[in-house]
Amino acid sequence: METIERIKAHYQFGSDDVKNLVRLKPLMEKYRDEFVVEFYNYIKNFEEAHLFLKDEATIKRHQDALKIWFMDLFKGDYGHHYLMELEKVGMVHVRINLHAHYVNAAFHFVKLFIQDKLQAEFKDPEEVADLEWSIEKILDINLDVFTSSYIEEEKKFFLSQRVESYLIQLANRFSYGLNLILVFGLVVLGIIVIGLLGWNIYHITEGGIESGLLSTLGSLLMLWVVIELMDTEIRQLRGGKFAIKVFLNVALVAIIREILITTLAHEALEAQLTLVAAVGVLGVVYWLVARAEL
Ligand code: HEM
Numbered sequence: 001m002e003t004i005e006r007i008k009a010h011y012q013f014g015s016d017d018v019k020n021l022v023r024l025k026p027l028m029e030k031y032r033d034e035f036v037v038e039f040y041n042y043i044k045n046f047e048e049a050h051l052f053l054k055d056e057a058t059i060k061r062h063q064d065a066l067k068i069w070f071m072d073l074f075k076g077d078y079g080h081h082y083l084m085e086l087e088k089v090g091m092v093h094v095r096i097n098l099h100a101h102y103v104n105a106a107f108h109f110v111k112l113f114i115q116d117k118l119q120a121e122f123k124d125p126e127e128v129a130d131l132e133w134s135i136e137k138i139l140d141i142n143l144d145v146f147t148s149s150y151i152e153e154e155k156k157f158f159l160s161q162r163v164e165s166y167l168i169q170l171a172n173r174f175s176y177g178l179n180l181i182l183v184f185g186l187v188v189l190g191i192i193v194i195g196l197l198g199w200n201i202y203h204i205t206e207g208g209i210e211s212g213l214l215s216t217l218g219s220l221l222m223l224w225v226v227i228e229l230m231d232t233e234i235r236q237l238r239g240g241k242f243a244i245k246v247f248l249n250v251a252l253v254a255i256i257r258e259i260l261i262t263t264l265a266h267e268a269l270e271a272q273l274t275l276v277a278a279v280g281v282l283g284v285v286y287w288l289v290a291r292a293e294l
Helices: 004-010 015-043 057-073 080-096 100-121 125-154 161-202 209-237 245-264 268-294
Strands: none
Touching: 004 125, 015 057, 015 100, 015 125, 057 080, 080 125, 100 125, 161 209, 161 268, 209 245, 245 268
């Protein structure tokens, strides 16, 4: 957290600047109300201003707060309390999610407004330049504090940055490890399915060729599912996108295999129709997901 003394030192804001600003106070008092009117004329061009200044009550509160803020620029006391006030205003803008760009643009207006008044009131260009210099500094200090509020908000952590990034790293590694175990499990499953396929081929003629062929086809489908799952898993481990389609694939294959079995067992027509309907629904969902993933 910066202290106001450090901030002032970085902007080389000294007693001459304080004198200049205090000197301007009575003059700026005269322009206080005009400042707010012109400020609002300026920010009404911001496309999203109405989203923040959404009703008369908010606008009134903001305009009153702006008058106080404007006059505080010339109050001569720029100590810790002043910094606290600025930080509070900065946080209000952050909390309402006001884009930092709007604040910067509004500051641009403030600078122009005050410069314009100085040029109208003072004839000596050197005097104007000297006063403008002090105005620049105090406005830059204000903008600095306002902007820091946005950065502070981004830096928020629950415990501490180091602990949290360590935890995230640990969770990442753990999840990578789990994925590797999953791949290993799929390899084992693949070997078992290959065994089953071999067994089915070996006994293809037992209990009728039709039944043997359908059982073999069932094993082939299972092998295909394992390959699909493994492929997806490997792609994800290499940093690819997680493909939700693969789960639909598995469900589709499982139901198609079930249809093969129920056909062989000559089960009731309703049971078979239910499975066919399920394949239809899954097929539509698969098509929609595939389109969305394109
Ligand atoms: C030079 C730039 C600006 C200054 C100096 C400024 C000043 C202030 C101040 C002093 C407050 C009161 C904070 C508090 O409650 O303690 C405030 C609040 C607020 N400001 Fe700004 N503001 C600026 C730019 C803007 C802009 C560009 C917008 C919108 C487009 C905006 C919208 C608001 C809103 C919505 C609030 C909260 C009002 C409420 O609900 O009470 N401000 N601002």
